[in-house]
Amino acid sequence: MIPELGHYALVLALFVALVQSVPPLVGAATRNAAWMNVAVPAAIAQMLLVLLAYAALTWAHVVSDFSVLNVVQNSHSAKPMLYKVSGVWGNHEGSMMLWIVMLTIFGAAVALFGRNLPPTLKARVLAVQGLIGVGFLLFILITSNPFIRVVPAPIDGNDLNPLLQDPGLAFHPPFLYAGYVGFSMAFSFAVAALIEGRVDPAWARWVRPWTLAAWSTLTMGIAMGSWWAYYELGWGGWWYWDPVENASFMPWLAGTALLHSAIVVEKRDALKSWTILLAIVTFSLSLMGTFLVRSGILTSVHAFAVDPKRGIFILVLLAIATGGSLLLYSLRAPTLKAGGLFAPISREGALVLNNLLLSTATATVFIGTLYPLFLDIMKLGKVSVGAPFFNATFLPVAIPMVVAMVVGPFLSWKRADLGAALTRLWVAGVAVVIAVAVTAYVKAGGGPLLALVGIGLAAWAFVGSLVEFADRIALFRTSFRNSWNRAVHLPRSAWGMTIAHACLGLSILGMTGTSAWQTESISAMKPGDRASVAGYEFQFDGVGLVDGPNFKAERGVFTVTKDGQRVATLEPERRSYSTTRMTTTESAIHTTVFSDLYVALGDPTQNGTAWIVRIYHHPLVPWIWIGGVGMMLGGLVSLTDRRFRIGAPERRRMAGKTGGKSAPLPAE
Amino acid sequence: MKRLLLAALLALSTLAPALAVQPDEVLPDPALETRARAISQELRCLVCQNQSIDDSNAPLARDLRLLVRDRLKAGDSDDKVMEYVTDRYGDYVLLRPPFKATTLVLWVGPFAVLLLGAAGTFLFLRGRRGVAAGADTAPLSADERRRLDALLRKDD
Numbered sequence: 001m002i003p004e005l006g007h008y009a010l011v012l013a014l015f016v017a018l019v020q021s022v023p024p025l026v027g028a029a030t031r032n033a034a035w036m037n038v039a040v041p042a043a044i045a046q047m048l049l050v051l052l053a054y055a056a057l058t059w060a061h062v063v064s065d066f067s068v069l070n071v072v073q074n075s076h077s078a079k080p081m082l083y084k085v086s087g088v089w090g091n092h093e094g095s096m097m098l099w100i101v102m103l104t105i106f107g108a109a110v111a112l113f114g115r116n117l118p119p120t121l122k123a124r125v126l127a128v129q130g131l132i133g134v135g136f137l138l139f140i141l142i143t144s145n146p147f148i149r150v151v152p153a154p155i156d157g158n159d160l161n162p163l164l165q166d167p168g169l170a171f172h173p174p175f176l177y178a179g180y181v182g183f184s185m186a187f188s189f190a191v192a193a194l195i196e197g198r199v200d201p202a203w204a205r206w207v208r209p210w211t212l213a214a215w216s217t218l219t220m221g222i223a224m225g226s227w228w229a230y231y232e233l234g235w236g237g238w239w240y241w242d243p244v245e246n247a248s249f250m251p252w253l254a255g256t257a258l259l260h261s262a263i264v265v266e267k268r269d270a271l272k273s274w275t276i277l278l279a280i281v282t283f284s285l286s287l288m289g290t291f292l293v294r295s296g297i298l299t300s301v302h303a304f305a306v307d308p309k310r311g312i313f314i315l316v317l318l319a320i321a322t323g324g325s326l327l328l329y330s331l332r333a334p335t336l337k338a339g340g341l342f343a344p345i346s347r348e349g350a351l352v353l354n355n356l357l358l359s360t361a362t363a364t365v366f367i368g369t370l371y372p373l374f375l376d377i378m379k380l381g382k383v384s385v386g387a388p389f390f391n392a393t394f395l396p397v398a399i400p401m402v403v404a405m406v407v408g409p410f411l412s413w414k415r416a417d418l419g420a421a422l423t424r425l426w427v428a429g430v431a432v433v434i435a436v437a438v439t440a441y442v443k444a445g446g447g448p449l450l451a452l453v454g455i456g457l458a459a460w461a462f463v464g465s466l467v468e469f470a471d472r473i474a475l476f477r478t479s480f481r482n483s484w485n486r487a488v489h490l491p492r493s494a495w496g497m498t499i500a501h502a503c504l505g506l507s508i509l510g511m512t513g514t515s516a517w518q519t520e521s522i523s524a525m526k527p528g529d530r531a532s533v534a535g536y537e538f539q540f541d542g543v544g545l546v547d548g549p550n551f552k553a554e555r556g557v558f559t560v561t562k563d564g565q566r567v568a569t570l571e572p573e574r575r576s577y578s579t580t581r582m583t584t585t586e587s588a589i590h591t592t593v594f595s596d597l598y599v600a601l602g603d604p605t606q607n608g609t610a611w612i613v614r615i616y617h618h619p620l621v622p623w624i625w626i627g628g629v630g631m632m633l634g635g636l637v638s639l640t641d642r643r644f645r646i647g648a649p650e651r652r653r654m655a656g657k658t659g660g661k662s663a664p665l666p667a668e
Numbered sequence: 669m670k671r672l673l674l675a676a677l678l679a680l681s682t683l684a685p686a687l688a689v690q691p692d693e694v695l696p697d698p699a700l701e702t703r704a705r706a707i708s709q710e711l712r713c714l715v716c717q718n719q720s721i722d723d724s725n726a727p728l729a730r731d732l733r734l735l736v737r738d739r740l741k742a743g744d745s746d747d748k749v750m751e752y753v754t755d756r757y758g759d760y761v762l763l764r765p766p767f768k769a770t771t772l773v774l775w776v777g778p779f780a781v782l783l784l785g786a787a788g789t790f791l792f793l794r795g796r797r798g799v800a801a802g803a804d805t806a807p808l809s810a811d812e813r814r815r816l817d818a819l820l821r822k823d824d
Contacts, residue, residue: 242718298717344793352793356785364778371774381770384712386720386763393778523691612691 003068006056007147013049013104014137016042020107020130024123028195036119039126043111046133047104054088054101057146061088067153070094070146076159076579078550086170087160092294092310093146095173099290100136102174102181106210107133110185117206124192125185132184135317143310159550159579168228176221176248180286182214183255187283190276191325194332199272204265207279209639211262215255216635222248223628231587236598236616238514238624241390243298246369247289250362254282257358260351268348268413269339274355276336277329284322285362291318297373343415350408357401364393395450402457402508405501406464410471424471428464435459443517454512461505469498496638503630506623513595513620520617524610534617536597537561538570543601543611551575553586556601556611560590572601595619688725688733695737704737707749711736712763720763 020042027035060068061084064077074091075084083090089098107129114122140146163169189207193199225245230238239245258278264271292298295311342348368385375383406428410421436456443451470476472494473486521531527542541557553573560567570588577584587600595617602612689708695701708722713729721729721736732753739749753761765771 237723240718240723349793352789356782356789359785360778360782363781367774367777371777375770382760383765383771383774384718384760384763385765385774386710386712386718388710388764389774392764393775397778397782522689522694 002056003060003065003147003149006053006060007145009049009056010053010137010141010147013046013053013100014134014141016046016049017130017133017137020046021127021134024127024130025195028120028123028127031120033119036123039123039130040111042130043104043107043126046130047108050097050100050104054097057094057097058085058088061085064157065153066155066157067149067151068146069148069150072150072154072157074160075157076550077156079159079165080549082167082170083160083165087164089173089177090160090164090170093140093144095177096136096140096144096294097146098173098177099181100133100140102177103129103133103136103184106181106185114206121189121192121196121203124195125188128188128191129184132188132321135320139310139313139317143313156579159577162551162575162577162580162582162584163232165550165577166228166232168224168232172221172224172228174221175217175224179214179216179218179221179255180248180251180289182210182217183251183258183279183283183286185210185214186255186258186279187321187325190279191328194276194325194328197332197335199265199276199336201266201269204262204275205643208259208262208266211255211259211279212635212639215252215259216632216639218248218252218255219628219635220632222252223625223632226628227625230621231589231598232584236514236518236587236596236618236621238511238621241368241387243369244293246365247292250365250369251282251285251289253358253362253365254278254285257355257362258282260354260358264348264351265339268342270342270348271352271355272339273333273336276333278355280322280325280329284318284325285366287314287318287321291315292369340414342413345411345418346416347408347411347413349416350404350411353404354401354408357397357404361394361397361401364397365390368393399453399457402461402504405504406460406468409465409468409497409501425464425467427467428460431459431463432456448516451512451516454508454516458505458509458512461508462502463505465498465502465505468501469494491643492641493638493643496634496636496641498634499637500631500634503627503634505627506630507627510620510623510625510627513623514618517619518616521613521615523613524605525613526610529610531613531615533597533615534595534619535562536567536617538599538615540611540613546573548575550579551577554601556599556613558588558599560597568597570597570599572599574601574603591622593622596621688721688723688729690730693730693733693737695741700737700740703746704733704740707736707740707746708733710750710763711753712761714757714761 020039023035024039024042027033027038057070059065060071061075062081064071064075064084066072066075070091070093074087074094079087088094107126110117110122110125110129114125117125186207189203189210193203222245225248226238229240230236258275261271261275261278265275291311291314294314295308297311340348368390372383372385375381406425407418407421410416410424411418435458436452439452439455469487472490473483475483519534521533521538523529523531525531525540527540529540531538531540537560539559539561541559543554543556546553546555553575555571555573558570558572560570568590570590572588573586575584575586576582585600585602587598589599590597598616598618600614602614604611689705695704705722709720711721711732713719713721713724713726713732715726715728716724719726719729721732736749736753739752744752750762759766759768765774767775
């Protein structure tokens with residue numbers, strides 16, 4: 001009964017989504033307030049209905065209702081409760097349900113909190129959101145219905161892929177999807193603005209918080225995924241340039257560009273047409289990521305050709321959304337009036353450079369990911385594009401981008417003095433020289449040249465961002481008390497920028513460290529054997545058997561010492577899941593801030609007396625994720641900027657009296 | 669994060685932890701082993717999805733790893749080893765595709781995008797300046813000229 005209720009709610013949501021889109025569009029065109037206002041209750045109703053459907057599916061998973069096909073295929077009665085709940089989105093149908101849940105929550109948020117939006121803009125934004133909802137609800141109901149029953153119901157289910165039964169991966173999809181779907185807001189605002197034929201700084205100020213929220217959650221989602229791969233796949237890799245990763249990386253790169261170009265629209269009323277285009281491209285890339293992953297085309301072009309129903313459906317959705325919005329763009333963009341003027345060397349100019357490089361980076365990943373598929377489909381031959389290609393093409397764009405990232409905030413709007421900006425950055429320059437020299441000395445030659453570049457870049461980004469902040473609060477140029485006051489009154493968006501930029505430097509440090517100086521020992525070890533890695537002694541004490549709720553595990557015990565001092569006890573596991581007959585490795589990691597000691601237990605050897613043990617020393621690797629989380633926090637801090645609070649664009653003048661503008665400093 | 673979205677979204681059952689290089693494969697000479705690892709990362713495991721032979725635990729990947737190490741032990745240079753492998757398995761085995769007609773888009777594409785973007789930006793900035801200059805130097809109307817003359821005369 002409850003799954004049927006969920007199914008019914010989903011169908012109802014489809015019709016509500018139609019009501020949310022068509023009448024408001026007509027109403028906005030004919031200035032009919034009643035028709036426009038329908039969008040608000042419709043958006044809320046659609047969210048409630050979709051939540052109801054999602055709750056029904058969750059209920060079926062939680063009580064292990066094996067008469068529902070989706071539960072049979074992805075659950076097991078002995079599965080821990082956490083994974084029963086996360087298993088709802090750990091499969092195709094459920095993940096699409098999560099997608100639409102996010103979409104309707106964002107839509108309802110605009111309906112509830114967008115009180116100060118101009119009525120026609122609000123109606124059109126909600127209508128476009130409604131149309132996206134229609135597309136995805138149709139997709140779920142026609143090709144991916146999670147409420148299908150099986151008769152007779154089997155006794156138990158097939159269990160969830162054990163690799164997904166992990167806390168890191170359990171919460172990865174919601175963050176990732178919140179990011180993907182969050183960009184739909186930027187898209188809806190862009191399309192609505194094109195229909196309106198007007199883009200102004202207020203528009204940018206409405207769009208930026210949504211973009212920031214989406215960008216922050218996507219950053220977190222990608223970081224979590226990378227962390228999971230690091231500890232779960234058994235050897236400590238953290239990024240593989242796999243097409244599936246690239247599918248999430250492309251919207252991130254484009255979204256980062258959007259975040260920055262929207263600043264120019266907001267502050268200077270320029271780059272409007274470009275920002276609209278970026279909003280369309282960013283969401284299209286999110287849709288394309290969904291297509292790539294959902295259609296199965298990555299597994300093999302052949303598999304896609306055999307069962308193309310889902311893939312074709314998303315492809316058509318993609319074509320309508322992208323094609324339609326680009327057509328609208330080509331018709332309307334020329335009518336958008338160009339705004340503020342600026343010289344090439346200026347804050348605007350720096351943000352244009354940022355956009356140029358980020359767009360090139362996005363295009364590089366796009367070509368590298370899709371071109372092999374294209375060749376294969378066109379039967380022009382097969383070509384492999386892997387990490388070596390991306391490292392060779394992406395880094396030449398990324399390195400100048402980070403170099404420029406530090407200089408940009410020092411440039412003033414309209415026209416700036418590059419020489420003066422660089423002079424103010426002398427401390428960062430000194431930091432780069434010291435960091436590179438120390439690295440070269442400590443590592444006796446420093447390893448690959450690229451590693452030295454990486455270290456220098458990390459120092460430049462981190463120290464340079466802090467120097468900019470110090471400069472802004474006039475640290476050491478005025479009394480400490482005065483600087484403190486300035487820091488407190490600095491806009492939150494300025495804080496956010498400093499945090500995010502500096503944390504990118506930390507991530508670069510981690511990436512460089514582990515790529516250049518990882519050491520390892522792969523050997524067959526008997527209990528009592530010792531191995532030595534990076535000055536640490538690992539003693540293998542033996543293997544015990546452990547029973548988990550739905551798996552059995554061999555748990556190895558390793559005592560780690562350095563110079564005779566005990567450092568840690570590491571207990572890596574090899575788990576066998578009986579239902580799926582799969583084995584997973586649970587590596588054991590001892591982390592200090594400067595490095596990770598990483599042990600993974602492999603297969604027993606032929607005669608059963610020894611195990612294959614992989615021990616790694618990953619220098620600096622934790623900083624990749626510390627930096628990632630920091631970037632997300634930077635985004636969130638920026639989001640709390642008072643100018644973005646609900647209705648801020650309208651109320652700004654009133655609020656100005658209460659001291660919001662007390663510090664006469666350049667914002668951003 | 670390689671398998672991550674695949675895992676999260678497709679729940680593929682073919683995923684397995686990447687426990688690739690086995691202890692018996694590791695060469696005693698660390699310098700040679702480092703070279704073997706670097707070469708392995710450039711070679712595709714032909715039966716896997718986007719995995720290098722260094723990451724894959726497929727038997728075919730192991731065979732290739734052993735082959736690479738055999739060639740290195742025989743004294744081949746890195747380039748010689750790559751040549752040896754591509755002669756047998758074709759260019760498809762290379763994760764960094766060679767520059768040829770079908771990969772032109774791949775190698776030139778990113779730089780073409782950068783150049784086009786830079787050209788577009790240049791034209792945009794120049795065009796904007798043109799607009800600005802045009803706006804600034806719009807000829808004065810007869811009426812404005814008369815008023816300006818009047819003002820200037822008053823100054824004298």
